[in-house]
Amino acid sequence: MAEAPGLIEARELTKRFGDKVAVHDLSFSVEPGRVTGFLGPNGAGKSTTMRLITGLDRPDGGTATIGGLAYGDLIKPLTRVGALLEARSLHPGRSARNHLLFLAQTQDIPATRVDEVLDLVGLREVARKRAGGFSLGMTQRLGIAAAMLGNPPVLLLDEPVNGLDPEGIRWVRNFTRQLAAEGRTVFVSSHLMSEMAVTADHLVVIGRGSLIADCSTEEFIERSSERSVLVRTPDTARLRELIIGAGGSVQDHDGNGDMNGSDPNNSDPNNSDPNNKGMIVTGLPAPRIGELAASASLVLHELTPRLPSLEEAFMEMTADSVEYGQSSVS
Amino acid sequence: MTAGLLTAEWTKIRSVRSTMWSLLAFMVVAIGFSALIATVISNTWNNPGNHPNHVTLLTDPTAVLFGAGFGLGQLAICVLGVIVISSEYSTGAIRASLLAVPRRIPVLAAKAAVFALLDLVVSAITVFAVFFITTAILRSHVSITLSQPGITRACIGGILYLTVLGLFALAVGGLIRHTAGAIATVIALVLVVPPLISLIPGTIANHVHGYLPTVAGTLVAQSSQQPADVLSPWQGFGVLCLWTAVLLAACGLLLVRRDA
Numbered sequence: 271m272a273e274a275p276g277l278i279e280a281r282e283l284t285k286r287f288g289d290k291v292a293v294h295d296l297s298f299s300v301e302p303g304r305v306t307g308f309l310g311p312n313g314a315g316k317s318t319t320m321r322l323i324t325g326l327d328r329p330d331g332g333t334a335t336i337g338g339l340a341y342g343d344l345i346k347p348l349t350r351v352g353a354l355l356e357a358r359s360l361h362p363g364r365s366a367r368n369h370l371l372f373l374a375q376t377q378d379i380p381a382t383r384v385d386e387v388l389d390l391v392g393l394r395e396v397a398r399k400r401a402g403g404f405s406l407g408m409t410q411r412l413g414i415a416a417a418m419l420g421n422p423p424v425l426l427l428d429e430p431v432n433g434l435d436p437e438g439i440r441w442v443r444n445f446t447r448q449l450a451a452e453g454r455t456v457f458v459s460s461h462l463m464s465e466m467a468v469t470a471d472h473l474v475v476i477g478r479g480s481l482i483a484d485c486s487t488e489e490f491i492e493r494s495s496e497r498s499v500l501v502r503t504p505d506t507a508r509l510r511e512l513i514i515g516a517g518g519s520v521q522d523h524d525g526n527g528d529m530n531g532s533d534p535n536n537s538d539p540n541n542s543d544p545n546n547k548g549m550i551v552t553g554l555p556a557p558r559i560g561e562l563a564a565s566a567s568l569v570l571h572e573l574t575p576r577l578p579s580l581e582e583a584f585m586e587m588t589a590d591s592v593e594y595g596q597s598s599v600s
Numbered sequence: 601m602t603a604g605l606l607t608a609e610w611t612k613i614r615s616v617r618s619t620m621w622s623l624l625a626f627m628v629v630a631i632g633f634s635a636l637i638a639t640v641i642s643n644t645w646n647n648p649g650n651h652p653n654h655v656t657l658l659t660d661p662t663a664v665l666f667g668a669g670f671g672l673g674q675l676a677i678c679v680l681g682v683i684v685i686s687s688e689y690s691t692g693a694i695r696a697s698l699l700a701v702p703r704r705i706p707v708l709a710a711k712a713a714v715f716a717l718l719d720l721v722v723s724a725i726t727v728f729a730v731f732f733i734t735t736a737i738l739r740s741h742v743s744i745t746l747s748q749p750g751i752t753r754a755c756i757g758g759i760l761y762l763t764v765l766g767l768f769a770l771a772v773g774g775l776i777r778h779t780a781g782a783i784a785t786v787i788a789l790v791l792v793v794p795p796l797i798s799l800i801p802g803t804i805a806n807h808v809h810g811y812l813p814t815v816a817g818t819l820v821a822q823s824s825q826q827p828a829d830v831l832s833p834w835q836g837f838g839v840l841c842l843w844t845a846v847l848l849a850a851c852g853l854l855l856v857r858r859d860a
Contacts, residue, residue, distance in 0.1 A: 325702045326695060327859040342702040359695040361616055361687060368615035369696070375608035376700040416696060 275337035275350070276302030276423045276455035278323060282332035285318055285479075292318040293479040295332070300457045300474070302423070305450045307470030307487070308459035311588050315479035316459040317355070320428045324353050336424055346377040352417030353426040358409065362402025366393055366412050369401055373419055387415040406433030414445070424455040431465055443469050463581035477588040491583045499556045502548035502572035503563065510549065512562045518554035523547045548572060605701065605710040612693075613684060613714055622680035623722050630673030630726050631733065637668055638734040645741050654742075661744045662754040662823045665734045666727070670758065670821075673726070677719060677762055678786045681769025684715050686779040698860045708852050712770060716763055723762035727755050750823035757820030757833060764837070764844050765790075768813055771847035775854060790814045806830065813843040 278300035285293040293315040300306045310316050321327040323334040325341035333340065336351055344350045360369050370384040388394045391411040396404070401412060410433060417425055427446070431439045446469055450456045460466050466473065466487070473490050475483040483490050500523060503509045510520050548571075551559055556575045563570050578586070613619050641653050641664070656664050685708075688694040701707045735744045746752045769786045776782035789812070797809040809815055810830025817840030820833040831839060 321859070324699055326698060328857075344702070347702055348700055353699055355695055355699075356692060359692040361612075361691045361693045363616040363618065364612070364693075365615065368611055369693075372608040372611040372615070373696060373700050375604050375611060376697075378602075378604045 274302060276453075277338070278334070278336050278424060278426075278455060278457060279338075280319065280323065280332070280334045283319065283322055283329050283334055284331035285315075285322055285327060286330050291479055293322065293329075293476075296476065296479065296481055297332075298474045298481060298484045300455055301472070302455040303450060303453050304471040305446050305456045305458060305469055306472045306474060307466040308457060308474050308476075309461075309463070309466055309584060310459075310476040310482075312461065313478075314476045314588075316476065317428055318479075319476070320353070320355055320426055320459065323426060324351065324355070326355070346420065348373060348377045348379070348422065349420035350422055351424045351426060352420060352422040353428075354410070354413040354417045354430055355426075355428050359413065360401050360409075363400055365398045366401050366404070366415075367397040369412065370416060370419060373416055377420055379420060383419060383421075387418045390418060391415040407435060407438050410434060410438070410442075414442070423453075425449055425457065427456070427458045429459055429461070431460065431462065439465065463579070463584050467580040475584065475587065482587050487580065490587075491577050491580055493583070493587075497552070497555075498576050498578075499551045499554070499559055500548055500572060500574040500576055501551055501559055501570065502546055503568055503570050504546070505568050506546065506549065508566065509563060509568050512566055512568075513551055513554060513559065516554060516558065516562055518551050518559070521550045521552075523550050546571075550576075602706075605706055606714055608700075609707075609710040609714040612711075613718065616687070618683055618687070619680065619718075622676045622683075623718075626673045626676035626680075627722065627726050627729075629676065630669040631729055632669070633672060634665060634667075634669030634730045634734050635737065638665070638737040642737050642741060657738070657742050657744070660822055660824045660826065661742075661748075662731075662751065662758070662821060665731060665744070666754075666758055666821055669730060670762070674762060674765060674790065675787060677723075677766045678769040678790060679783055681715065681719075681766040682773035682782040682786060683779055684773065685711060685770055686773040686777055686782050689777040690779055694860050704855050705852050708774065708848075708855055712767055712848065715770060716767055719766040720759065720763045723759045727758045727762075731755055748823075753833070754821050754823040757822075757837065760837060761817045761821050761840065764840050765814065765817060768840070768844040768847060771844060771851045774851035775847065810836075811839055813840050816840050 280299070281297050283293050283296040284291070296315070296319065308316050308319070318327060322329050323336070323341065336344065341347060341351065367384060367388065370387065371381060373379075374381060374384050385394070385397075388397050391414050393408065393411055393415060396408065401409065404412065410430060414427070414430065417427070425446075430442050430446070434442060443465070446456050446458055450471070458466075458469065470487050473483060473485060473487050474481070475490065483493070485493070501509065513520055554562075556573055560570065560573055641650065641657075644650050653664060688697060697707055698704060731746075738744070744751065746755070769782075772786050772789075773779070773782040776785060794809060794812050794815050797805055797812065807830055816831055816836035819829055819831055819836030822833065825832065829836075
């Protein structure tokens with residue numbers, strides 16, 4: 271049975287550089303029609319995996335296929351897969367248009383398509399300028415233009431929002447979501463957890479070259495064990511004693527609003543005392559905290575069970591696999 | 601290797617300034633130096649010290665006409681040959697190239713073909729420009745024409761030598777992948793190694809020297825065989841082609857084997 275043309279499959283991928291294992295026995299698949307985020311700490315092997323999928327690096331073991339074919343076996347690969355790898359994959363002395371033109375010529379793509387993708391990413395005005403003079407953001411846009419040149423059903427984007435301003439980040443976010451909505455396979459690596467939280471439907475998470483999770487974004491957050499409850503009361507000191515007495519643990523809330531990532535700017539209108547930022551309770555479920563308060567006739571202003579943010583879930587699940595520790599940072 | 605790939609490599613090579621500058625440097629140095637030397641020989645024709653030049657002009661005219669100008673100018677061809685491929689690695693453009701053509705060998709083949717053709721055309725223009733300019737300057741003293749024995753072969757040989765030398769440099773550039781290292785290596789092979797080996801006495805060293813790529817390769821640009829030559833003109837050119845073919849094959853093998 272022929273595989274869907276948009277399906278990316280990595281099977282037991284392994285890559286060593288010298289005696290350092292960059293990717294170890296990595297298997298996952300990336301489905302069409304949704305944005306799949308590729309998450310991992312620095313040095314986890316995300317870029318190496320992208321390079322293995324596109325055949326730039328040869329795996330020491332395992333296979334990576336796109337629609338059932340190795341990248342090297344694709345006919346006119348730019349019409350099958352669009353890849354944005356390291357941003358500086360171009361000659362700085364060559365104009366943006368000529369960079370795209372030579373790529374188009376290798377695939378027998380007409381030159382009119384070059385102008386189309388230049389318009390698509392908003393680089394028409396500077397098309398004949400040397401790419402070496404471009405800002406990182408413009409270079410990223412040129413890389414995205416190159417990826418879109420063959421109108422491919424599969425997009426691989428390695429850190430596409432790197433170096434972009436907020437407007438550029440929003441543009442990439444909407445763009446990737448639109449590509450997925452069109453039924454394309456979109457595989458996006460990022461170290462920006464907040465970005466993945468609003469962009470990705472599905473996550474592939476790796477640490478030290480090995481798979482940590484391959485699940486939906488919600489499931490990933492759910493799976494993280496650390497649940498907590500945000501509690502606000504006028505009588506913080508007494509409730510704190512009760513909670514600790516009942517076996518819970520209490521942290522002061524840092525006041526950064528809702529940590530589920532839905533809207534960080536949402537100030538709480540129910541919070542009458544702006545200085546009372548509340549506390550974060552772990553180890554006790556919300557009903558039990560409510561009962562404790564009621565038994566002592568304490569007023570509660572807020573009692574909100576919270577899921578960890580994607581960032582918290584990520585930090586927790588990759589804690590053992592951070593390649594470059596931060597022990598020197600106090 | 602398709603027409604599209606050749607067009608793409610042509611777009612690449614014409615769209616960076618280093619191509620134009622290298623070829624311009626080659627033409628200016630080759631034509632300028634050759635014309636200068638011809639002028640000096642012409643102006644000092646009656647000086648007694650000029651006698652060796654007269655002898656050479658009569659026995660092997662192209663050695664004088666093509667001497668210093670091409671000896672220096674060929675370095676620009678070597679530099680261009682190296683950077684045509686090494687700049688892809690230093691800039692990261694190789695990743696874009698190999699994403700488009702993952703089989704890799706066709707990229708090298710198309711690149712070599714397009715560069716060789718450009719090198720051939722520019723060398724042909726330059727060799728004949730030098731020949732007609734220098735013979736015109738010397739016309740009042742000595743008559744050198746294409747119909748004399750060995751002259752046409754030497755001109756065509758010079759063009760072929762410069763073309764294959766460019767490919768030789770391209771292969772070294774693709775093997776070493778670092779522009780500075782590859783240029784240093786090629787220049788050492790062209791300029792430094794031959795005179796060093798010629799200092800070693802004995803017939804073995806003499807033969808090693810004779811088979812060095814540029815020593816053998818330049819024989820075909822001489823209008824007549826010299827007593828010290830180990831090889832005939834076309835044998836010498838064949839040796840240069842062999843060096844180049846082996847290096848290009850190694851370059852292709854490593855291009856496929858190595859991570860980009």
